[in-house]
Amino acid sequence: MFALLTQDPARTPGHIENPAPPLAVDTYGQLPKLASTFDHVDGLFYFTYIVCIFFFVVIVGVIAVSVVLYRRKTWDQPALSNVTHNTPLEVVWTVIPLIIVMVMFAWGFKGSLDMTNVPEAASRNLYKATAKQWNWTFTYPNGQQSFGEVWVEVDKPVAFATESTDVLHAFYLPQMRVKRDVIPGRSQVVWFEPKEVGDYHLFCAEYCGNDHSKMYAQLHVVSAEEFAKKPWDKWDDSTPAAAAKSGESLYKQLCASCHSVNGIPGVGPSWKGLFTKNADGTFTGRQREVLVGGQKQTITVDDAYIIESIKTPMAKIVAEEPYNRGGMSAFDNIEDRKIAGLIQYMKSLAEAK
Amino acid sequence: MTTNVPVIDTHAHHAPEAGGTNYLNNRSGFWSWAGTLDHKRIGLMYLVGVSIAFLCGGLFALLVRLHLWEPKGMLFDNAQYNQIFTLHGAFMVFLFVIPAIPGSLGNMVLPLMLGAKDVALPRLNLLSFYLWLTGAVLATLAIVLGGFDTGWTFYTPYSLYTQQAVVTIGLAIFVLGFSSIFTGLNFIVTVHKLRAPGLTWFRMPLFVWALYATSLLQVLATPVLGITVLLVAFERLYHIGIFDPRLGGDPVLFEHFFWFYSHPAVYIMVLPAFGIISELVSVHSRKPLFGYKLIAFSSLAIAIISFLVWGHHMFTSGQSTYAMFAFSFLTFFVAIPTAIKEFSWVATIWKGSIALNSPMLYTLAFLIIFAIGGLTGVILGALNVDIHLHDTYFVVAHFHYVMMGSIALAFFAGLHHWWPKMFGVMYDEFLAKIACAIIFIGFNATFLPQFIMGSRGMPRRYATYVPDYAPYHAASTVGVIILTVGIGMMVFYLVASLFQGKKAMQNQWGGVTLDWLCPTPPPLENFDVPPKVVHEVYDYSTLDYQSMQTPVR
Numbered sequence: 001m002f003a004l005l006t007q008d009p010a011r012t013p014g015h016i017e018n019p020a021p022p023l024a025v026d027t028y029g030q031l032p033k034l035a036s037t038f039d040h041v042d043g044l045f046y047f048t049y050i051v052c053i054f055f056f057v058v059i060v061g062v063i064a065v066s067v068v069l070y071r072r073k074t075w076d077q078p079a080l081s082n083v084t085h086n087t088p089l090e091v092v093w094t095v096i097p098l099i100i101v102m103v104m105f106a107w108g109f110k111g112s113l114d115m116t117n118v119p120e121a122a123s124r125n126l127y128k129a130t131a132k133q134w135n136w137t138f139t140y141p142n143g144q145q146s147f148g149e150v151w152v153e154v155d156k157p158v159a160f161a162t163e164s165t166d167v168l169h170a171f172y173l174p175q176m177r178v179k180r181d182v183i184p185g186r187s188q189v190v191w192f193e194p195k196e197v198g199d200y201h202l203f204c205a206e207y208c209g210n211d212h213s214k215m216y217a218q219l220h221v222v223s224a225e226e227f228a229k230k231p232w233d234k235w236d237d238s239t240p241a242a243a244a245k246s247g248e249s250l251y252k253q254l255c256a257s258c259h260s261v262n263g264i265p266g267v268g269p270s271w272k273g274l275f276t277k278n279a280d281g282t283f284t285g286r287q288r289e290v291l292v293g294g295q296k297q298t299i300t301v302d303d304a305y306i307i308e309s310i311k312t313p314m315a316k317i318v319a320e321e322p323y324n325r326g327g328m329s330a331f332d333n334i335e336d337r338k339i340a341g342l343i344q345y346m347k348s349l350a351e352a353k
Numbered sequence: 354m355t356t357n358v359p360v361i362d363t364h365a366h367h368a369p370e371a372g373g374t375n376y377l378n379n380r381s382g383f384w385s386w387a388g389t390l391d392h393k394r395i396g397l398m399y400l401v402g403v404s405i406a407f408l409c410g411g412l413f414a415l416l417v418r419l420h421l422w423e424p425k426g427m428l429f430d431n432a433q434y435n436q437i438f439t440l441h442g443a444f445m446v447f448l449f450v451i452p453a454i455p456g457s458l459g460n461m462v463l464p465l466m467l468g469a470k471d472v473a474l475p476r477l478n479l480l481s482f483y484l485w486l487t488g489a490v491l492a493t494l495a496i497v498l499g500g501f502d503t504g505w506t507f508y509t510p511y512s513l514y515t516q517q518a519v520v521t522i523g524l525a526i527f528v529l530g531f532s533s534i535f536t537g538l539n540f541i542v543t544v545h546k547l548r549a550p551g552l553t554w555f556r557m558p559l560f561v562w563a564l565y566a567t568s569l570l571q572v573l574a575t576p577v578l579g580i581t582v583l584l585v586a587f588e589r590l591y592h593i594g595i596f597d598p599r600l601g602g603d604p605v606l607f608e609h610f611f612w613f614y615s616h617p618a619v620y621i622m623v624l625p626a627f628g629i630i631s632e633l634v635s636v637h638s639r640k641p642l643f644g645y646k647l648i649a650f651s652s653l654a655i656a657i658i659s660f661l662v663w664g665h666h667m668f669t670s671g672q673s674t675y676a677m678f679a680f681s682f683l684t685f686f687v688a689i690p691t692a693i694k695e696f697s698w699v700a701t702i703w704k705g706s707i708a709l710n711s712p713m714l715y716t717l718a719f720l721i722i723f724a725i726g727g728l729t730g731v732i733l734g735a736l737n738v739d740i741h742l743h744d745t746y747f748v749v750a751h752f753h754y755v756m757m758g759s760i761a762l763a764f765f766a767g768l769h770h771w772w773p774k775m776f777g778v779m780y781d782e783f784l785a786k787i788a789c790a791i792i793f794i795g796f797n798a799t800f801l802p803q804f805i806m807g808s809r810g811m812p813r814r815y816a817t818y819v820p821d822y823a824p825y826h827a828a829s830t831v832g833v834i835i836l837t838v839g840i841g842m843m844v845f846y847l848v849a850s851l852f853q854g855k856k857a858m859q860n861q862w863g864g865v866t867l868d869w870l871c872p873t874p875p876p877l878e879n880f881d882v883p884p885k886v887v888h889e890v891y892d893y894s895t896l897d898y899q900s901m902q903t904p905v906r
Contacts, residue, residue, distance in 0.1 A: 085646075112736035
């Protein structure tokens with residue numbers, strides 16, 4: 001317990017580093033401004049809200065009036081009335097709330113059908129959202145991928161097939177009114193039609209372990225012209241410096257939740273010092289003790305080792321505590337040019353000194 | 354009706370032959386407590402135990418809120434934060450809210466209200482307490498063994514993979530479940546077999562009705578939780594493949610099992626609170642409870658329907674349309690008996706003789722806070738709205754308005770109400786009223802902002818958060834500091850009263866149920882002469898005003 005209370009600052013940052021701009025709020029200040037077609041959520045929310053405020057005011061009003069009028073003035077003062085029941089009144093306060101809640105039920109059920117029945121147009125525009133501890137991978141209808149952010153076209157219904165490779169997560173877009181648990185072993189489809197261009201928060205809403213609160217992505221809703229430029233496909237590797245820069249942005253979306261670049265230990269080992277720069281501009285990898293099938297080996301870090309560690313992380317596990325149990329899930333679908341960018345970024349860390 | 358015949362001759366019991374001995378001082382020494390079969394002493398041991406659990410859970414809550422003062426978190430790293438919020442939930446739910454009222458006040462008051470010498474099965478009662486204690490020790494051991502970070506819901510498959518003391522805390526919950534089942538069994542038998550002559554079912558005080566309905570739930574629902582945590586333990590140790598999708602299991606099955614217990618458990622927690630409020634509203638308004646039978650039956654109706662609404666915790670899990678339809682319909686349906694109770698309490702106050710003493714202030718605070726807790730539950734019952742609000746701070750605020758604001762406040766109300774009965778002393782009423790006001794303000798300051806940030810999309814169980822929600826988190830943290838001051842004051846004046854409190858009256862508040870007609874504090878077997886009930890319940894025309902001015906011996 002006391003160990004928990006002492007702060008240990010030497011960890012990777014536990015928070016989201018580059019969130020979308022603050023979400024806009026609707027006129028009444030209670031809900032984020034709606035950016036999809038699910039306006040029945042807002043309608044029923046405010047209807048229920050007003051009904052609740054009405055009943056709350058009635059209840060508190062009667063209590064307040066009673067306390068003022070019937071406050072006991074002398075210690076032995078009896079009650080003004082000894083009534084034990086009033087059948088018509090009890091029928092009224094049973095039946096009226098019953099009618100009101102049945103209206104709410106029907107309204108809510110109808111709305112949920114709209115949200116769960118995926119229309120034809122949306123299922124033709126089917127993305128995949130893959131959740132793993134603690135990041136999101138998105139696959140576009142054309143098979144391309146992006147990490148930690150996803151672009152969709154405005155005014156065009158879109159569906160996401162949600163999948164998890166480890167534990168429960170939840171796919172939550174507050175401004176779209178979309179939420180669905182992401183369950184390992186099942187693929188579930190959610191849909192919405194974005195109506196407003198902008199950048200939106202995508203949260204994980206189901207607790208999934210250490211960095212649950214960091215499992216964040218951005219939804220970019222863009223115009224048809226912008227979408228046609230495939231903004232997720234930008235990958236500049238024209239020069240080593242440009243490749244390192246592209247690699248750095250991918251690192252922030254995909255790797256930073258577990259690996260630091262400044263030597264601070266995280267869920268996974270830090271990338272600091274993987275390479276050192278030689279006088280002639282080439283790079284030499286560090287020596288590292290790894291476990292191969294439980295056997296200790298010393299290897300030299302090179303491009304092949306990095307590629308293997310990304311695609312099949314359990315092949316060579318860092319032998320040092322606490323990393324010797326492994327635990328990183330495989331990223332076997334990252335394009336080679338992007339892995340090359342990541343390696344270039346690792347090497348650029350040596351230059352930074 | 355022979356309305357002028359007193360229920361029992363109360364004066365006879367204040368006579369010197371009692372010799373000033375009562376259940377507190379008739380025997381002394383460690384074993385006179387540790388081995389006692391007296392329901393009142395067991396009740397007091399429970400009271401001490403659950404109060405310590407509440408203060409621990411409260412400390413964890415304070416740490417959680419202080420950490421969330423800043424978007425990046427102030428005190429802990431994410432792993433530590435996850436352990437702290439899990440400890441807060443697990444301690445509060447399993448060690449405080451479920452056992453608190455039945456274990457302490459229920460044990461103390463139920464036999465008194467029935468005119469019985471003790472519960473029907475006193476040895477089983479002591480065993481319940483020791484099982485609770487074992488559960489508490491195991492839960493503490495789990496912290497020492499590395500803690501647990503699963504949330505109090507233990508959702509699979511995360512709870513199967515995480516490298517922490519999940520099996521130990523599971524064992525604690527298993528043992529605590531038996532404690533709960535035995536208490537329920539005991540109360541059911543006691544209510545059936547030990548009612549005083551003339552105490553018909555519809556003359557029973559509503560606290561008894563509430564404890565009876567609670568007991569049915571404890572006996573019927575708790576075994577499912579026991580089996581579920583056992584399965585999780587087996588899954589962790591032997592990898593059977595029940596909940597783990599890697600082995601062909603289904604994590605959603607766990608959610609069904611878990612909520613099949615844990616939704617009725619919400620009513621295991623809240624029904625005793627309803628019972629306390631029913632008593633206090635009547636006594637402190639000196640007026641028969643409005644709609645007695647409807648309240649009694651609504652407790653049973655809630656107990657039954659509560660078994661059929663568990664799926665509303667899983668509206669976003671991808672249930673079939675038919676399941677969603679049924680669970681949402683029944684969820685709205687359960688709102689009706691709950692609303693009837695609230696309306697009946699308010700109607701009881703109307704034209705009463707309202708004493709604004711501290712138990713009544715806590716009761717009024719309950720009525721306001723429970724109105725908010727209940728009504729926001731209606732908002733969450735709607736299927737499409739719940740999809741947006743599920744697993745956000747809106748839900749967190751809603752269930753804290755019910756669990757903390759309503760149940761804990763009802764517990765405090767009952768504690769202040771029966772304190773003079775239990776100990777024969779009065780606490781400082783002035784401090785008590787001030788503390789009640791501070792707790793009321795602090796509580797609302799803590800949780801009202803959470804409704805707003807929740808409906809704006811702030812997910813729960815976040816160690817850090819995007820800066821959009823910072824002002825609401827800050828307001829909530831200020832609220833919890835105020836709340837802590839109020840609770841600290843309450844602990845102070847209650848404990849102080851035991852050492853230098855002034856003597857209470859035989860019938861401090863003017864109650865007419867049997868618990869106020871036995872000597873204060875009660876002697877070992879409660880009633881010197883077995884009582885006989887000849888009046889309807891809550892008939893204040895029979896109130897012996899003299900007993901309100903006779904100090905305890």
